[in-house]
Amino acid sequence: MENCTLKDFFSVKQLAMGVKSNQSIEEISIKSCCIKRGGIGIITEALKTNHSLKTFILHHTHNAKGDNDAGNLSKLLEVHSSLQKIELSWNNVGCHGAAKLAAGLKLNVSLRDVDLSYNYKIGDYGAGKLADALKVNHSLQTINLTRNGIGNNGSGKLAEALKVNRSIHSIILTENIIGDFGAEMLAGALKVNQTLQKIDLNGNKIGDAGTDKLADALKVNQRLQDIGLGDNNVGIDGATKLADALKLNRSLLTIDFKKNDIGSIGVLEFAKAMEVNESLKAIDLESNYADMPCNENGVIASSLLLSRSLQKINLGCFLIRAGEVWMLAEALKDNHTLLSIRLNRSRIDSQGASVLAEALTVNQTLQEIYLANNLIDEDGADKFGEVLEVNQSLIVLDLNFNLIGEDGAVKLAKGLKVNRTLKQMFLIYNEIGDDGAGKLAEALKINRSLQKLDLKLNLITISGMNAFAEVLGVVKSLQMMYSSVLDIVLSSNLFTSYGVEKLITALKGNQVLQQVDLRSNEFSSLEGRRVLIDILNSKRSFESSVPSLQENHWLFSNFYCPGVEIWEGNQTFGWDSSQGVRMGS
Numbered sequence: 001m002e003n004c005t006l007k008d009f010f011s012v013k014q015l016a017m018g019v020k021s022n023q024s025i026e027e028i029s030i031k032s033c034c035i036k037r038g039g040i041g042i043i044t045e046a047l048k049t050n051h052s053l054k055t056f057i058l059h060h061t062h063n064a065k066g067d068n069d070a071g072n073l074s075k076l077l078e079v080h081s082s083l084q085k086i087e088l089s090w091n092n093v094g095c096h097g098a099a100k101l102a103a104g105l106k107l108n109v110s111l112r113d114v115d116l117s118y119n120y121k122i123g124d125y126g127a128g129k130l131a132d133a134l135k136v137n138h139s140l141q142t143i144n145l146t147r148n149g150i151g152n153n154g155s156g157k158l159a160e161a162l163k164v165n166r167s168i169h170s171i172i173l174t175e176n177i178i179g180d181f182g183a184e185m186l187a188g189a190l191k192v193n194q195t196l197q198k199i200d201l202n203g204n205k206i207g208d209a210g211t212d213k214l215a216d217a218l219k220v221n222q223r224l225q226d227i228g229l230g231d232n233n234v235g236i237d238g239a240t241k242l243a244d245a246l247k248l249n250r251s252l253l254t255i256d257f258k259k260n261d262i263g264s265i266g267v268l269e270f271a272k273a274m275e276v277n278e279s280l281k282a283i284d285l286e287s288n289y290a291d292m293p294c295n296e297n298g299v300i301a302s303s304l305l306l307s308r309s310l311q312k313i314n315l316g317c318f319l320i321r322a323g324e325v326w327m328l329a330e331a332l333k334d335n336h337t338l339l340s341i342r343l344n345r346s347r348i349d350s351q352g353a354s355v356l357a358e359a360l361t362v363n364q365t366l367q368e369i370y371l372a373n374n375l376i377d378e379d380g381a382d383k384f385g386e387v388l389e390v391n392q393s394l395i396v397l398d399l400n401f402n403l404i405g406e407d408g409a410v411k412l413a414k415g416l417k418v419n420r421t422l423k424q425m426f427l428i429y430n431e432i433g434d435d436g437a438g439k440l441a442e443a444l445k446i447n448r449s450l451q452k453l454d455l456k457l458n459l460i461t462i463s464g465m466n467a468f469a470e471v472l473g474v475v476k477s478l479q480m481m482y483s484s485v486l487d488i489v490l491s492s493n494l495f496t497s498y499g500v501e502k503l504i505t506a507l508k509g510n511q512v513l514q515q516v517d518l519r520s521n522e523f524s525s526l527e528g529r530r531v532l533i534d535i536l537n538s539k540r541s542f543e544s545s546v547p548s549l550q551e552n553h554w555l556f557s558n559f560y561c562p563g564v565e566i567w568e569g570n571q572t573f574g575w576d577s578s579q580g581v582r583m584g585s
Contacts, residue, residue, distance in 0.1 A: 012035070012039040012042050012043065013042065015043060016042050016043050016045070016046035017046070019043065019046045019047055019050055019053075020046045020049055020050065022050070022052075023050065023051065023052050024052055025050070025052055025053060026052055026053060026054045026055065027053070027054065027055040027056075027057070028043075028047075028053065028055070028056050028057065029055075029057040029059075030057065030058050030059070031057065031059040031060060032059065032060045040058065040068075040069040040072055040073075041068070041069070041072040044072040044073055044075070044076045045072070047076055047080065048075075048076060048079055048080065051081070051082055052082060053080070053082060053083055054082055054083060054084045054085065055083075055084065055085040055086075055087075056073075056083060056085070056086050056087070057085075057086075057087040058087065058088055058091060059087060059088075059089050059090060059091075060089070060090035060091070066088075066091050066092030066093040066094060066097050066119065067092075067093060067094050067096045067097035067100065068097075069088075069091065069093075069097070070088065070093050070097030070098065070100045070101045071097065071100040073086065073088070073101060073104065074100040074101050074102075074103055074104030075104065076104070077101070077104030077105060077107065077108040077111065078103075078104050078107045078108065080108070080110065081109070081110050082110060083108075083110055083111055084110060084111060084112045084113065085111070085112060085113040085114075085115075086111065086113070086114055086115070087114075087115040088101075088115065088116055088119065089115050089116070089117040089118050089119070089144075090117075090118045090119070091119060092119065092121070093116060093119040093121070093122060093126075094119070094121035094122065094123075094126065095121060095122055095123050095125040095126035095129075096126075097119075097122075097126070098116065098119075098122045098125075098126030098127070098129055098130055099125070099126060099129040101114075101116075101130070101133075102126075102129040102130045102132060102133035103129075103133070105130070105133035105134075105136075105137050105140065106132075106133050106136045106137060108137065108139065109138075109139050110139060111137075111139055111140055112139060112140065112141045112142065113140075113141065113142045113143075114140060114142070114143050114144070115143075115144040116130075116143075116144060116145055116148060117144045117145070117146035117147060117148075117172070118146060118147050119147075119148055120147060120148065120149050121149060122145070122148040122149060122150070123148070123149045123150065123151075123154065124149075124150060124151050124152075124153040124154035124157070125154075126148070126154075127145065127148065127150045127153075127154030127155070127157060127158055128153070128154055128157040130143070130145075130158075131154075131157035131158045131160065131161035132157075132161070134158070134161040134162075134165045134168065135160075135161050135164050135165065137165075137167070138166070138167050139167060140167055140168060141167055141168060141169045141170065142168070142169060142170040142171075142172075143168065143170075143171055143172070144172040145171070145172060145173055145176070146172055146173070146174040146175055146176075147174065147175040147176065148176060149176065149177070150173065150176040150177065150178065150182075151176070151177045151178065151179070151182065152178070152179060152181045152182045152185075154176075154182075155173070155176070155178045155182030155183075155185055155186060156181075156182065156185040158171070158173075158186070158189075159182075159185040159186045159188060159189040160185075160189070162186070162189035162190075162192075162193045162196060163188075163189050163192045163193060165193070165195070166194075166195050167195065168195065168196060169195065169196065169197045169198065170196075170197060170198040170199075170200075170226075171196065171198070171199055171200070172198075172200040173199070173200060173201055173204065174200050174201070174202045174203055174204075174228070175202070175203040175204070176203075176204055177204065177205060178201065178204040178205070178206065178210075179204065179205050179206060179207075179210065180206060180207050180209040180210035180213075181210075182204070182206075182210070183201065183204070183206045183209075183210030183211070183213060183214055184209075184210060184213040186199070186201070186214070187210075187213035187214045187216065187217040188213075188217070190214070190217035190218070190220075190221045190224060191216075191217050191220045191221060193221070193223070194221075194223050195223065196223065196224060197223065197224060197225045197226065198224070198225060198226040198227075199224065199226075199227055199228070200226075200227075200228035200256075201214075201227070201228055201229055201232070202228040202229065202230040202231050202232070202256060203230070203231040203232070204232060205232065205233060206229065206232040206233065206234065207232070207233040207234060207235070207238065208233075208234060208235050208237040208238035208241075209238075210238075211229065211232075211234045211238030211239075211241060211242055212237070212238060212241045214227070214229070214242070215238075215241040215242045215244065215245040216241075216245070218242070218245040218246075218248075218249045218252065219245050219248045219249065221249075221251070222249070222250055222251045223251055224251055224252060225251055225252060225253045225254065226252070226253060226254040227252065227254070227255055227256070228256040229242075229255070229256065229257055229260070230256040230257055230258040230259050230260070230284065231258065231259040231260075232259075232260055233260070233261070234257070234260040234261065234262060235260070235261050235262060235266070236262055236263060236265050236266045236269075238260075238262070239257070239260070239262035239265075239266030239267075239269055239270065240266070240269045242255075242257075242270075243266075243269035243270050243272065243273040244269075244273070246270070246273040246274070246276075246277045246280065247273050247276045247277060249277070249279070250278075250279050251279065252279065252280055253279065253280060253281045253282065254280075254281060254282040254283075255280065255282070255283050255284070256284045257270075257283065257284060257285055257288070258284045258285065258286040258287055258288070258314065258316075259286065259287045259288070260288055261288065261289055262285075262288045262289075263288060263289050264297055264300055266288060267285055267288060267300050267304075267315075267318070268300045268303070270283065270285065270304070271300055271303035271304045271306075272303075274303075274304060274306070274307040274309075274310060275303075275306070275307075277307075277309065278308055278309045279309060280307075280309055280310060281309060281310065281311045281312065282310070282311060282312035282313075283304075283310060283312070283313060283314070284314040285313075285314060285315055285318070286314045286315065286316035286317055286318075286342065286344075287316060287317045288317070288318075289317075297318060297319060297320050297321070297324055298320055298321070298323070298324025298325065298326075298327035298328055299324075299327060301315055301318060301320060301324075301327070301328045301331075302327040302328050302330065302331035303331075305328065305331035305332060305335045305338060306331060306335075307337070308337060309337065310337065310338060311337060311338060311339045311340065312338075312339060312340040312341075313338065313340070313341050313342070314341075314342040315341070315342065315343055315346065316342050316343065316344040316345055316346070316370075317344070317345045317346065318343070318346055319346060319347055320343070320346050320347070320348060320352065321347075322349060322351055322352055325348060325351075325352035325355050325356060326355050328356070329355045329356050329358065329359035330359070332356070332359040332360070332363050332366070333359045333362040333363055335363065335365070335366075336365050337365070338365065338366055339365065339366060339367045339368065340366070340367060340368035340369075340370075340396075341366065341368070341369055341370070342370040343369075343370065343371055343374070344370055344371065344372040344373050344374070344398075345372070345373040345374070346371075346374060347374065347375060348371060348374040348375065348376065349374070349375040349376065349377075349380070350375070350376050350377045350378075350379040350380035350383075351380075352380075353371065353374070353376045353380030353383060353384070354379065354380055354383040356369075356371075357380070357383035357384050357386065357387045358383070360387045360391050360394065361386070361387060361390050361391065363391075363393070364391065364392055364393045365393055366393060366394065367393055367394060367395045367396065368394075368395060368396040368398075369394065369396070369397060369398070370396070370398040371398060371399055371402070372398050372399065372400035372401050372402070372426070372428075373400070373401045373402075374401075374402055375402070375403065376399060376402040376403060376404065377402070377403040377404065377405065377408065378403075378404060378405050378406075378407040378408035378411065380402075380408070381399070381402075381404045381405075381407075381408030381409070381411050381412050382408065382411040384397065384399070384412060384415070385411035385412045385413075385414050385415035386415065387415065388412070388415025388416060388418065388419040388422060389414075389415050389418045389419065391419075391421070392420070392421055393421060394421060394422055395421060395422060395423045395424065396422075396423065396424045396425075396426075397422060397424070397425050397426070398426040399425075399426060399427055399430065400426045400427065400428040400429060400430075400454075401428060401429045401430070402430055403430065403431065404427060404430035404431070404432060404436075405430065405431050405432065405436070406431075406432060406433050406435045406436040407436075408430070408432075408436070409427065409430070409432045409435075409436025409437070409439060409440055410435065410436055410439045412425070412427075412440070413436070413439035413440045413442065413443040414439075414443075416440070416443035416444075416446075416447045416450065417443045417446045417447060419447065419449065419450075420448060420449050421449055422447075422449055422450055423449055423450060423451045423452065424450070424451065424452040424453075424454075425450060425452070425453055425454070426454045427453075427454060427455055427458070428454055428455070428456050428457050428458075429456075429457040429458065430458060431458065431459060432455060432458040432459065432460065433458070433459040433460065433461075433464065434459075434460060434461055434463040434464040434467070436458075436464075437455065437458070437460045437463075437464030437467055437468070438463070438464060438467040440453065440455070441464070441467035441468045441470070441471045442467070442471070444471045445471055455493070456493070457493075458493055459493065459494060460493040460494060461493070461494045464493070465493075
């Protein structure tokens with residue numbers, strides 16, 4: 001259930017009776033609903049007699065009494081033997097509620113996953129009580145304590161628990177206030193714990209001192225596979241210590257180190273470590289203020305590509321000058337392990353893009369390249385169009401927020417007609433108009449691999465919409481030949497209700513498309529408004545005519561459509577829970 005109302009006693013009682021009588025239900029999900037006070041207690045009481053439920057999600061419940069509801073759930077945990085996952089994110093659970101849940105966790109033997117994220121008032125006291133439970137509980141494997149207001153004391157208690165707990169595989173402590181002292185306590189636990197596989201400490205005000213202690217722990221711990229230290233206060237010294245640890249560590253597979261302040265020198269230290277390390281698969285170094293003179297960034301970036309193990313690299317905001325990109329491109333030609341590279345916001349122009357594109361005609365292993373927010377114009381797009389004609393490995397091409405324009409879109413469309421591997425293409429905010437959209441639509445008649453095409457925030461009007469309507473109509477007669485575009489995003493363009501009417505007509509009988517996103521367009525004609533109202537309020541008839549959309553999404557929010565009111569109970573088209581059924585921005 002999502003965006004629902006269970007304010008009256010009768011509604012809550014009906015749901016509780018259904019839960020009691022249905023002994024095959026495995027998941028209950030209540031998201032962004034307004035529930036009568038005491039309603040959660042009635043539902044959890046009913047769940048005590050249900051022996052099939054495995055997942056219970058209570059997310060962002062309006063009118064919730066967090067601590068009281070946590071108490072009711074604690075009583076459920078004491079007796080329920082099949083429940084494996086419980087989510088209470090955004091529910092105003094405080095320190096006393098966390099203490100009540102901890103009491104239930106001490107007795108529960110089935111739960112595997114607990115999510116208490118975004119309950120700001122849990123704090124050190126609540127974290128301490130949960131830590132006490134972890135010393136006793138032997139079934140829990142994942143606990144999410146994101147943004148719970150946990151500081152030094154709470155993280156110290158959790159660290160003590162991790163020294164004795166043998167079941168926890170993942171602990172998420174993102175966006176708390178752990179700091180260097182808390183990091184030191186957790187590092188001590190990592191030297192002892194031999195079961196933890198993931199620890200997320202992103203956004204915790206950890207500096208060089210705390211990172212130094214964690215690095216020492218990684219020299220000893222050979223079980224941890226994933227560590228998150230992004231969005232902290234780590235500088236060059238901390239990065240150097242962590243890089244040195246990587247030379248000895250053989251278990252880490254993923255490091256998130258984005259949004260620190262290690263600069264190009266820190267990135268270089270990681271590159272040196274990767275000459276020795278043969279286990280790390282993914283590293284995120286985005287937004288680390290890496291900008292050095294003397295063409296050193298190109299050398300550093302290409303050094304990372306010499307790694308024999310790395311499969312994913314994020315170098316977003318790593319400023320690579322025009323004369324440096326060729327170094328990266330040459331390294332890419334010789335690399336046979338990298339699957340994904342992100343170079344967003346790196347000031348790469350069309351000359352640099354052309355060099356990278358040429359490398360992709362040689363490299364046949366890279367699957368994803370992200371080049372959003374650069375300076376790539378139609379010439380760069382032309383080269384990537386040529387890449388699509390010959391490359392047999394690329395699955396994702398992201399050129400969002402560039403300068404592709406009409407001519408660039410035409411050249412990409414030419415490549416799409418030949419390509420047989422690309423599944424997702426992102427072209428958001430590229431000044432693409434009707435000519436470019438028309439050519440891309442035409443390519444979709446032939447292309448047999450593309451599943452998602454994102455064209456939001458362009459300049460597409462009714463003419464471009466008609467081109468897509470024609471393509472989607474063709475699917476009915478080319479079901480076996482046509483490759484399945486599952487998701488088309490045309491939100492925030494310039495077409496009106498007449499264009500959407502044409503698209504809707506074309507969609508009837510479509511067996512392929514799963515999502516159409518038409519948000520934030522202008523629907524002002526009287527006839528267009530009537531068509532829109534008929535569609536939104538005729539769930540059964542529309543779903544039967546477009547069967548592939550039945551369990552997916554038709555996104556229609558944020559229209560400029562003055563004077564139109566939509567039936568607020570309509571749930572046909574997968575409304576974004578933050579948008580509801582608003583008409584207008």
